Amino acid sequence: MSKLIVPVRKFDAVIVGAGGSGLRAAIQLSEAGLKTAVLSKVFPTRSHTVAAQGGVSASLGNSEEDHWHWHMYDTVKGSDWLGDQDAIEYMCRMAPEVVVELEHFGMPFDRTDEGKIYQRPFGGHMSNFGEKPVRRACAAADRTGHAMLHALYQRNVRANTQFFVEWMALDLIRDDSGQVLGVIALEMETGEVVAFHTKATVFATGGAGRIFYSSTNAFINTGDGLGMAARAGIALEDMEFWQFHPTGVAGAGVLITEGVRGEGGILRNSTNERFMERYAPNAKDLASRDVVSRAMVTEINEGRGCGPNKDFVLLDITHLDPATIMKRLPGIREISIQFAGIDPIKAPIPVVPTCHYQMGGVPTNYKGQVVADDGTPVKGFYAAGEVACASVHGANRLGTNSLLDLLVFGKSSGDSVIDDLKSGAIGLKELPENFADRTMARLHRLDTQTGGADVNATRLELQRTMQKHCGVFRFKEMLAEGVAKILDIEKAVARTEIKDKSQVWNTARVEALELDNLIEVAKATMISAEARKESRGAHVRDDAPDTAANPNGRDDIHWHKHTLWHRDGNRLDYKPVIMKPLSVESIALKTRSY
Amino acid sequence: MGDRENLNRLRWRCTRRAMLEMDLLLGEFLDRIFPTLDPEQVDAFVTLADMEDLELWPLINGSRECTDAVQAEVVALLRNVRVK
Numbered sequence: 001m002s003k004l005i006v007p008v009r010k011f012d013a014v015i016v017g018a019g020g021s022g023l024r025a026a027i028q029l030s031e032a033g034l035k036t037a038v039l040s041k042v043f044p045t046r047s048h049t050v051a052a053q054g055g056v057s058a059s060l061g062n063s064e065e066d067h068w069h070w071h072m073y074d075t076v077k078g079s080d081w082l083g084d085q086d087a088i089e090y091m092c093r094m095a096p097e098v099v100v101e102l103e104h105f106g107m108p109f110d111r112t113d114e115g116k117i118y119q120r121p122f123g124g125h126m127s128n129f130g131e132k133p134v135r136r137a138c139a140a141a142d143r144t145g146h147a148m149l150h151a152l153y154q155r156n157v158r159a160n161t162q163f164f165v166e167w168m169a170l171d172l173i174r175d176d177s178g179q180v181l182g183v184i185a186l187e188m189e190t191g192e193v194v195a196f197h198t199k200a201t202v203f204a205t206g207g208a209g210r211i212f213y214s215s216t217n218a219f220i221n222t223g224d225g226l227g228m229a230a231r232a233g234i235a236l237e238d239m240e241f242w243q244f245h246p247t248g249v250a251g252a253g254v255l256i257t258e259g260v261r262g263e264g265g266i267l268r269n270s271t272n273e274r275f276m277e278r279y280a281p282n283a284k285d286l287a288s289r290d291v292v293s294r295a296m297v298t299e300i301n302e303g304r305g306c307g308p309n310k311d312f313v314l315l316d317i318t319h320l321d322p323a324t325i326m327k328r329l330p331g332i333r334e335i336s337i338q339f340a341g342i343d344p345i346k347a348p349i350p351v352v353p354t355c356h357y358q359m360g361g362v363p364t365n366y367k368g369q370v371v372a373d374d375g376t377p378v379k380g381f382y383a384a385g386e387v388a389c390a391s392v393h394g395a396n397r398l399g400t401n402s403l404l405d406l407l408v409f410g411k412s413s414g415d416s417v418i419d420d421l422k423s424g425a426i427g428l429k430e431l432p433e434n435f436a437d438r439t440m441a442r443l444h445r446l447d448t449q450t451g452g453a454d455v456n457a458t459r460l461e462l463q464r465t466m467q468k469h470c471g472v473f474r475f476k477e478m479l480a481e482g483v484a485k486i487l488d489i490e491k492a493v494a495r496t497e498i499k500d501k502s503q504v505w506n507t508a509r510v511e512a513l514e515l516d517n518l519i520e521v522a523k524a525t526m527i528s529a530e531a532r533k534e535s536r537g538a539h540v541r542d543d544a545p546d547t548a549a550n551p552n553g554r555d556d557i558h559w560h561k562h563t564l565w566h567r568d569g570n571r572l573d574y575k576p577v578i579m580k581p582l583s584v585e586s587i588a589l590k591t592r593s594y
Numbered sequence: 595m596g597d598r599e600n601l602n603r604l605r606w607r608c609t610r611r612a613m614l615e616m617d618l619l620l621g622e623f624l625d626r627i628f629p630t631l632d633p634e635q636v637d638a639f640v641t642l643a644d645m646e647d648l649e650l651w652p653l654i655n656g657s658r659e660c661t662d663a664v665q666a667e668v669v670a671l672l673r674n675v676r677v678k
């Protein structure tokens with residue numbers, strides 16, 4: 001039936017997403033001569049990868065001695081031992097190769113006097129297995145992500161990758177055997193729904209940070225890949241792990257860099273107290289991200305937050321010389337004026353811990369193949385970048401490892417498609433009769449709904465619920481209530497109503513469809529977090545405190561395992577962490593302390 | 595395309611950008627200031643919205659100057675949006 005309604009286009013491969021990971025995968029496929037379509041909600045070089053400024057890590061050793069094995073150690077430790085060591089070894093070993101390759105694609109890296117790629121220090125990068133800091137981050141001024149996307153995009157243009165810009169993928173197509181046969185997508189300009197019938201489908205849709213009220217992520221990060229995968233019966237892995245940044249502008253989410261506290265900025269509560277003195281008598285406001293974030297949330301939860309709703313704290317730099325602010329922190333003044341309505345020379349900036357990065361995602365192996373619960377590849381399905389969980393970031397991502405993830409697993413997923421085609425593991429299979437039924441029913445429901453829920457109001461409620469019940473510091477009862485609330489909100493999402501029923505550029509419809517994805521991510525996150533009764537990495541629970549038996553609240557006996565959330569019945573399963581690397585010895589469990 | 599379609603397309607391009615700062619700023623501008631622009635300013639805004647974020651942000655934060663007078667007017671309006 002579906003074929004009568006939905007036009008079908010055939011490609012060897014479709015890649016959903018044109019950020020760093022999607023573009024890197026596309027180069028592999030197009031240069032191998034495969035007919036490759038890349039779909040993106042926005043023009044490729046407007047993808048969120050642009051926002052990355054810090055850099056990309058690789059043990060090039062250009063400034064001082066470095067080794068991939070040290071990088072691997074740092075990554076395992078950063079992940080609080082939840083990362084899979086085969087994937088981590090693979091990523092760290094590949095890093096120098098993919099970074100140099102990117103240089104050859106035209107990436108304008110900063111250089112040393114001898115013309116080598118310049119490397120700078122970054123939190124968590126150490127030499128000799130955690131001994132002392134090492135310079136491992138490669139950057140192109142403060143526009144690393146932007147420069148990377150441009151280099152990758154140009155290379156794709158040369159390779160004849162076919163781009164479908166301002167197209168939104170809506171659902172995966174799977175047949176009865178579970179093989180993935182492509183995606184169904186909506187062209188925004190016409191409102192037309194089209195099937196991309198392919199031998200291989202690569203997801204590179206980025207993160208879902210917009211499930212939280214306070215997020216540093218751009219609006220585009222609605223977790224579409226996660227929603228599509230979940231609806232198609234693929235489990236989502238380790239979704240309770242989200243990295244938070246302590247200082248996002250309250251309400252807006254825009255990031256205020258750590259440098260502000262470095263220059264002498266002080267955090268204060270509603271009584272004007274410098275509360276960090278109580279939580280970290282030595283480091284005070286410069287304590288590590290998670291310590292500061294938790295202190296802020298404790299202040300707010302105990303009623304010492306600021307503002308009419310007592311829901312933020314203040315970052316005070318009014319005691320600094322205005323000349324210092326203008327000279328050392330110029331961008332911050334502009335951001336504060338623009339997004340907090342406050343000139344930080346005259347008044348403190350309202351801030352809250354803010355969601356920054358998603359560690360979990362669609363389960364993959366280090367080859368970028370999506371895997372079923374038992375570890376076997378799902379035929380025809382691949383994923384890379386923030387949407388995927390390889391899992392190299394485990395319970396906590398190390399800065400600059402994410403851009404690296406895009407390059408390494410973008411490339412390996414492309415190579416896997418090529419290998420799987422050669423071996424005959426995948427090929428073009430007949431589309432099932434009803435391949436578009438679920439999608440068309442969803443669209444029809446939206447077009448005909450009356451008396452339903454408002455999309456913006458429902459999204460806002462979802463975001464506020466996630467922030468309050470599943471934020472940077474988590475509480476048993478709050479999580480339990482949060483699960484009930486999110487399941488309620490799911491009912492509203494199933495009844496969203498849009499007033500605009502037109503076809504051409506109907507952005508109301510697109511936003512409602514994005515909300516369908518946000519709710520899947522929110523459920524996965526809340527339910528996985530409620531169930532994990534320990535603290536590990538970015539998942540910190542009040543009822544799993546630091547004790548002698550469980551340092552930092554981590555309980556390896558019961559919880560050293562990956563979570564798998566299934567949409568069907570909100571069922572949770574678990575699978576072991578892969579502790580065996582590819583060629584070196586396992587990095588044994590140890591307390592994570594810096 | 596009619597007015598509704600054009601405006602929706604512009605809205606998408608203003609609120610699905612690479613950087614959160616730009617989503618917030620351009621989205622707010624579209625709601626509050628855009629309806630008050632004259633036709634020349636509308637054209638200038640559309641050109642600005644078509645720029646990439648790392649071209650546009652320096653214009654807004656004043657680290658780069660506009661070369662075109664109407665564009666400079668619109669940038670001044672953008673700078674005064676004050677999302678908060």
Ligand SMILES: Cc1cc2nc3c(=O)[nH]c(=O)nc-3n(C[C@H](O)[C@H](O)[C@H](O)COP(=O)(O)OP(=O)(O)OC[C@H]3O[C@@H](n4cnc5c(N)ncnc54)[C@H](O)[C@@H]3O)c2cc1C
Pocket residue numbers: 016017018019020021022039040041042044047048049050051052053054055056145167168169170204205206207216217218220224225255356357384385386387399400401402403404406
């Ligand atoms: C403020 C900020 C700073 C950061 N700094 C750093 C840093 O210095 N170093 C680092 O390593 N990491 C950093 N990160 C993290 C890193 O930038 C991201 O994890 C990474 O860029 C994600 O890349 P991606 O390719 O997975 O997805 P993205 O770049 O987000 O691209 C996703 C793509 O998918 C498309 N898409 C999504 N849904 C659909 C759909 N339904 N249909 C069609 N297309 C779709 C989008 O249009 C887009 O093209 C930072 C993140 C933020 C928010």
